Amino acid sequence: MPLPAASSRTSSPTAAAAPKPAEKTHAQKLLDKLGLRRDIDLALHLPLRYEDETRITLLADARDGETVQIEAEVTHSEVSFKPRRQLRVTVNDGSDSCVLRFINFYPAHQKTLSVGARVRVRGELRGGFVSREMVHPSFKLAGGELPASLTPVYPTVAGLPQAYLRKAVPSGVARADLSETVPAEGLAQLRALFSLRESLRFLHQPTPDVALAALEDRSHPAWQRLKAEELLAQQLSQLEARRIRGAMRAPPLTPPVKSRNQGTLYEQLQAQLPFQLTAAQQRVGHEIDADLQKNVPMHRLLQGDVGSGKTVVAALAAARCMDAGWQCALMAPTEILAEQHFRKLLSWLEPMGIQTAWLTGSQKAKERREALALIASGEAGLVVGTHAVIQDKVVFKNLALTIIDEQHRFGVAQRLALRSKMTADGQEPHLLMMTATPIPRTLAMSYYADLDVSTIDELPPGRTPIVTKVISDSRRDEVVERIRGQLAEGRQVYWVCPLIEESEAVDLTNATETHESLSAALPGTQVGLLHSRMPVAEKKAVMVLFNAGQIGVLVSTTVIEVGVDVPNASLMVIEHAERFGLSQLHQLRGRVGRGAAASACVLLYSTGDGPRLGETARARLKAMAETQDGFEIARRDLEIRGPGEFLGARQSGAPLLRFADLATDTELLAWARALAPLMLDRHADLAQRHILRWLGGKADYLKA
Numbered sequence: 229m230p231l232p233a234a235s236s237r238t239s240s241p242t243a244a245a246a247p248k249p250a251e252k253t254h255a256q257k258l259l260d261k262l263g264l265r266r267d268i269d270l271a272l273h274l275p276l277r278y279e280d281e282t283r284i285t286l287l288a289d290a291r292d293g294e295t296v297q298i299e300a301e302v303t304h305s306e307v308s309f310k311p312r313r314q315l316r317v318t319v320n321d322g323s324d325s326c327v328l329r330f331i332n333f334y335p336a337h338q339k340t341l342s343v344g345a346r347v348r349v350r351g352e353l354r355g356g357f358v359s360r361e362m363v364h365p366s367f368k369l370a371g372g373e374l375p376a377s378l379t380p381v382y383p384t385v386a387g388l389p390q391a392y393l394r395k396a397v398p399s400g401v402a403r404a405d406l407s408e409t410v411p412a413e414g415l416a417q418l419r420a421l422f423s424l425r426e427s428l429r430f431l432h433q434p435t436p437d438v439a440l441a442a443l444e445d446r447s448h449p450a451w452q453r454l455k456a457e458e459l460l461a462q463q464l465s466q467l468e469a470r471r472i473r474g475a476m477r478a479p480p481l482t483p484p485v486k487s488r489n490q491g492t493l494y495e496q497l498q499a500q501l502p503f504q505l506t507a508a509q510q511r512v513g514h515e516i517d518a519d520l521q522k523n524v525p526m527h528r529l530l531q532g533d534v535g536s537g538k539t540v541v542a543a544l545a546a547a548r549c550m551d552a553g554w555q556c557a558l559m560a561p562t563e564i565l566a567e568q569h570f571r572k573l574l575s576w577l578e579p580m581g582i583q584t585a586w587l588t589g590s591q592k593a594k595e596r597r598e599a600l601a602l603i604a605s606g607e608a609g610l611v612v613g614t615h616a617v618i619q620d621k622v623v624f625k626n627l628a629l630t631i632i633d634e635q636h637r638f639g640v641a642q643r644l645a646l647r648s649k650m651t652a653d654g655q656e657p658h659l660l661m662m663t664a665t666p667i668p669r670t671l672a673m674s675y676y677a678d679l680d681v682s683t684i685d686e687l688p689p690g691r692t693p694i695v696t697k698v699i700s701d702s703r704r705d706e707v708v709e710r711i712r713g714q715l716a717e718g719r720q721v722y723w724v725c726p727l728i729e730e731s732e733a734v735d736l737t738n739a740t741e742t743h744e745s746l747s748a749a750l751p752g753t754q755v756g757l758l759h760s761r762m763p764v765a766e767k768k769a770v771m772v773l774f775n776a777g778q779i780g781v782l783v784s785t786t787v788i789e790v791g792v793d794v795p796n797a798s799l800m801v802i803e804h805a806e807r808f809g810l811s812q813l814h815q816l817r818g819r820v821g822r823g824a825a826a827s828a829c830v831l832l833y834s835t836g837d838g839p840r841l842g843e844t845a846r847a848r849l850k851a852m853a854e855t856q857d858g859f860e861i862a863r864r865d866l867e868i869r870g871p872g873e874f875l876g877a878r879q880s881g882a883p884l885l886r887f888a889d890l891a892t893d894t895e896l897l898a899w900a901r902a903l904a905p906l907m908l909d910r911h912a913d914l915a916q917r918h919i920l921r922w923l924g925g926k927a928d929y930l931k932a
C-alpha cells in the first residue's frame with residue numbers, strides 16, 4: 229500500500245495492525261524482496277538508525293538543523309501556490325512558533341492539521357525566510373504516551389511501511405530460536421556482555437539513555453556480539469567448504485615420466501614463448517604446479533593486475549594438464565575475450581598437434597555439434613568458450629582442470645554449475661580462477677579461508693607508465709585534438725561510453741551519438757562502434773578491423789572492459805568517468821599501455837546539473853590520477869566503499885557481511901578464525917546450527 233511521504237506512522241494507523249489475509253501475501257512478497265523469509269531473518273534485520281520520540285522539545289530550546297519532536301497548536305493553515313502548490317501550517321508550542329511545509333499532501337493531512345488542533349510533530353528544524361520551518365515532518369494528533377525506547381528505522385522497500393516492520397521484526401525476535409550456539413570456550417574469549425537474544429532485543433529497541441554514537445559506529449557490546457557471530461558463521465562455512473574439498477579427490481596431474489622426443493607440451497610451450505617469464509609468473513606457476521600434482525582439487529585464485537600476464541600462466545597450467553593426459557576447459561565471461569584466448573592458445577598449441585575446441589552460444593548448430601563430439605571423445609585436449617561451456621549438452625571425456633578468467637564476472641550460480649557439472653567418478657576437477665580485480669592481500673588471507681591465492685605482483689618489463697588526466701567534459705574539443713595527434717602517429721584510440729540503456733531516460737551521451745560526432749570530427753579516419761546490443765558477428769568484425777589497425781578510433785561501451793589486447797592503442801578516453809566504479813576504470817585503463825609507446829588515459833567527467841562532482845566520484849577519479857597500481861586501487865576502493873560493499877559487489881550483489889567491517893573488526897575476525905576449526909572439531913552440532921542460522925540458504929554461495 230503506497231503511503232504518502234508526509235507521515236507514514238501516523239496518518240495511517242491501520243498499517244501497523246496485523247495484516248489482513250489478502251494483504252499478507254503482498255507483505256510477504258515485499259519481505260521476500262528484503263530476504264526476510266524466516267523468523268531469524270526478521271530478527272537479524274537491524275535498524276539503519278533510530279528516531280528519538282521519547283522526548284518533547286520546546287521550540288525555543290531547539291537549534292536550527294536539529295531533528296526534534298514538538299507538541300504544538302495549529303494557529304494557521306493555508307494552501308499557497310508560490311513558488312509551487314504547497315500546504316503551509318503554522319504551529320505554536322507556547323515558547324515559539326514554526327511553519328510546517330508540505331509539497332505532497334492529502335486532504336486527510338489538512339484535516340489533522342486544522343487550526344486549533346494540538347499535534348505532535350517530528351522533523352528537522354531549519355531557519356526559513358520569515359520563521360523557522362520543518363519540511364515534510366511526520367505528525368499526528370498530540371497526546372498518547374511517549375515511547376520508552378528509541379524508534380527503529382529499518383531498511384525497507386517501496387510499499388512496505390516502517391510501521392509494518394516495527395511490528396513484524398519484534399515478533400520475529402520473539403519466535404526465532406536464539407539459543408546459544410557459541411561454545412563456552414569461545415564465549416570466554418569474547419568476553420561477551422550480551423547474549424544474541426539480548427543483543428537483538430536491545431538493538432531493535434534501545435533505551436533512550438544509550439550513547440547514539442556507540443550504536444552508529446557499532447562499537448556497542450550488542451553490536452560487537454552480532455559482528456562476532458556473523459564473522460564466525462562466515463569462517464565456519466569457509467572452513468567447512470575447505471574440509472569438504474580436502475576430502476574430495478582430483479586426478480594428480482604429474483608430468484609424464486618420459487618426455488616425447490620434442491619434450492612435453494609444457495616445455496615446448498615455454499620454449500616457444502617470445503619472452504621470458506617474469507619472476508612473479510614463475511613463482512605463481514610453481515604454486516599452481518604444486519597444487520595440480522596433488523590428488524586434492526585445487527581451489528586457487530590467481531590475481532594479477534591488468535596486463536601482468538595471467539594468460540600465459542593459465543596456458544602453462546593447461547599444458548601440464550594435457551601432458552598428464554587429461555582435458556582442460558577455459559571459460560571467459562564475454563565472447564570477445566573468450567575468442568581472443570582461443571586464438572592465442574590455438575596459435576600456441578596447434579603447431580604441437582593439440583586439438584582445441586571452441587564453444588559459444590552464437591555458433592552454428594553444425595559447428596557446435598562437431599565441437600561437442602571432439603570434447604566427448606577426448607580428441608579436444610583444450611576447450612575454450614563462454615558460458616556455453618557449462619551447458620548440459622557439454623560432456624567431457626576426462627576433464628581435470630577448469631580455468632575461469634575474470635572470475636568475478638561470473639555469477640555465483642554459474643561457478644557452482646561449473647563445479648557440480650564436472651564432477652565425475654567421485655572426482656572433482658582442479659579449479660583455477662583468475663582476476664584482475666585484486667582483493668587486498670590481508671583481506672584475502674583472513675577472509676577467504678576456502679581459497680588459496682597466488683599473486684602476480686610485477687608487470688612484464690618494458691611497459692611505459694600511463695599518464696592519466698581528469699578533464700571536464702566542457703573541454704572535449706581539446707581531447708579530440710589529442711586524438712588527432714595520436715592518429716597522426718599511427719596509434720589507435722579507445723573511446724568508452726557508459727552502457728546504452730534505452731529504456732532509461734538518462735541523459736547519457738550514448739555511444740551512437742559519440743560515434744557520429746567523432747566520425748564527423750575526424751574525417752579520413754575510420755571510427756568503429758562496439759556495444760553490447762550489436763549482433764555477435766558484427767562485434768567480431770569490428771574487433772578484427774581494430775586488431776588489424778584499420779579502425780583508428782573504437783567507440784564502445786564497456787564490452788571492451790576485460791582482456792582485450794591491442795598493443796598499438798595508446799590513448800583511452802572514458803566519457804562520464806564519474807559514473808564508473810573504481811575497479812572498472814582501472815580495468816578499462818589497462819587496455820592501453822600494452823606496447824612500448826607512451827600511453828595516456830583521459831577521464832572525462834561531467835558534473836550534471838550540480839556545480840561539482842560528488843565526493844565519492846571525486847575520490848575515485850583522484851585515485852585513478854594518482855596511481856596505476858591495481859593493489860593500491862583496490863585498497864582505495866576498499867576505503868571509499870567499505871569492505872562489505874567491496875566484497876559484496878564481487879560476489880554478484882549479495883553483500884557477504886552485513887554487520888562486521890573487515891577493516892576495523894580485525895580482532896573479532898581473529899577470534900572467529902581461531903574458534904572455527906575448534907568448533908567444527910568439537911561442537912559439530914553447534915557449528916551447523918550457527919551456519920544455518922546466519923547463512924540459511926546462502927551458505928552455498930559462500931563456497932562458490
Ligand code: ADP
Nearest residue numbers: 503504505506533534535536537538539540688
Ligand atoms: P592479463 O594478466 O591482463 O590477462 P595478458 O595475459 O593478456 O594480461 O598479458 C598482457 C600482455 O603481456 C600480452 O600481450 C602478453 O603476451 C604479454 N606478456 C605476458 N607475459 C609477458 C612477459 N613475461 N614478458 C613480456 N610480455 C609478456
Ligand code: MG
Nearest residue numbers: 538539633791
Ligand atoms: Mg586477461
